[in-house]
Every structure is written in structure tokens, then in C-alpha cells.
Amino acid sequence: MKKKKNILEEAADKVLEQYDNREFLEKIRAERGPSIIAAQNVRKSYQKKIWSLSAVATALLIVVFVLSCLFVYNPLNKGYEGENKYLDFSDYDSSSYEEINKNLNNFVINEIENVDIIKFNTFPNDTVFMLIYKTSDNLKSMRIIENAHPQLEYDEIDLKYYSNSVKMQGHNIYYYETKNTENGLNKFMAKAYIKIDDIKIHFEYEESSFEEKSDFLNTLAMFVG
Numbered sequence: 001m002k003k004k005k006n007i008l009e010e011a012a013d014k015v016l017e018q019y020d021n022r023e024f025l026e027k028i029r030a031e032r033g034p035s036i037i038a039a040q041n042v043r044k045s046y047q048k049k050i051w052s053l054s055a056v057a058t059a060l061l062i063v064v065f066v067l068s069c070l071f072v073y074n075p076l077n078k079g080y081e082g083e084n085k086y087l088d089f090s091d092y093d094s095s096s097y098e099e100i101n102k103n104l105n106n107f108v109i110n111e112i113e114n115v116d117i118i119k120f121n122t123f124p125n126d127t128v129f130m131l132i133y134k135t136s137d138n139l140k141s142m143r144i145i146e147n148a149h150p151q152l153e154y155d156e157i158d159l160k161y162y163s164n165s166v167k168m169q170g171h172n173i174y175y176y177e178t179k180n181t182e183n184g185l186n187k188f189m190a191k192a193y194i195k196i197d198d199i200k201i202h203f204e205y206e207e208s209s210f211e212e213k214s215d216f217l218n219t220l221a222m223f224v225g
Contacts, residue, residue, distance in 0.1 A: 095119040100129045103148045107169050107196045110223050128154065133223075139209065142219055145202040154202055157193050166217060168225050171196065175203070177216060188214035 095117045101108050109131065116132040131144040147154040162174035175192035185208055192203035205216045 091121045092118045093121065095129055100131065100146055103146070103199055105197055105199075107171060107194075107224070109144065109146075110225075112223060131223075133219075140207045140215060140219060141205070142223070143202075143204040144223060145204070147200040147202070148198070150198060154200065157200075159193075162191075162193060166220070168221065173203075173220070173224070175216075175220075177214060179214070185210060186212065186214075188216065190214065190216040192220060 097109060097111045097117065099119065100117055112133065114133075118130050118132075120128045120130070122128065127147070127149040129146040131142075131146075133142040133144075134140070145154050159174055162176050164176060165172045165174045167173070171194055173192050173194045175190055177188060177190040179189075180187045188205070188207040188209065190203070190205040192205075194201050203220060205214075205219060207214050207216065209215070
């Protein structure tokens, strides 16, 4: 005589019978199918968005990297006190009046003692020179920059701001001056510019004085008059 099943066993058998019932299984698939498909679609959409964002982020990183490399290796970005962009003051050699004058035609920088002349190695062929002059009391200084590079500019020049001119050695030199007074002490600054053929020459002058007028033109004439 078979042993009578208890209530729990009978319930389990009924559940198992349902999983053998094709109609029951089709009903379950029909009820769960849309939600599963919807979940799959949401997951695919999310993965697509993540891929797109990753691709955009990667592209931006590449752009930033390329621009950073251009900035680092572009000689125009080598700064000096926030200006004079392509002069690298860590890479230069001593020079001479002979070198600074060799490229000039019908124009010469006069030889004055106690000045420093340097040539920058930023570009080949020694295309940029600087002459640095200071008085013993450091109240006056002049920098003369000779730029023989055919394309690059030492400083952007808009001659409408260079409202004054003076003729020296048969050439017009354009310049402007500014003056600030602090505690009775006048501080002068002047910039001048001349182009000889393809050579650009910049003059930068600074002076501290109790005089009402600067000594810029006299100092300029000392070098190129």
C-alpha cells in the first residue's frame, strides 16, 4: 500500500506540474516578455550613452593633449615678463657689435662701452639680438632688439600709436613716450621702432628722474644718431 502524501508534497507536485504545462509556460512568457524586453532596451540605451560619452571625452582629451603640445613646443609661447614672447632667456650666447650690425644696410648701432649684447638661440642663424644698456646708477636703461627673422615679430607694432618720429642716419624712427609721477619722482617709458629692409629694430627705454623731460632722445641718439 502506497504511503499517502502529506499536504506539502501534494502542493509541490502541483507546482512542478505547472512547469510541465505548455500553456502555463506560454502565459508566463507573455506576461514577463514585455518587461524583459523593455529592461533590455533600457540597458542597451544606457550602454550606448555611456559609449558616446566615453568617445566624446576621449576626443576632448586628445584635443587638449595636442593643444598642450603645440603650446609647449611653439617658440612663440616662450615668455619674458609676460611679453617678448619668443625670446628664451635660458638659451642665448654673448655677441658683439660686429654681429649685431652685419645684417643692417645703411644703418649701424654705435659702439658704446659697458653694454651687454646677446644673441638668442631660439631660432637658427642668429636672427635675434639684444643690446642691454644701464647707467651706473640704474636710473636709465635701454634695450635694443634686432629681429632679423622674416616672419615672427618680437612685438606687434601698430604705428598709429607711435605718434612721434625722429630722423637718424637718414631713416625715420617712430616712437612714443609715457610719464608717471610718484612722490615727485617721474618715471618715463618709451618705445621706438624702425624697419631697415627686412630687419626690425625695437628700442625700449626706462628712466626714473626728477626732471620734467626724459633723456630718451639723447640716449637714442647715442646709439643710432
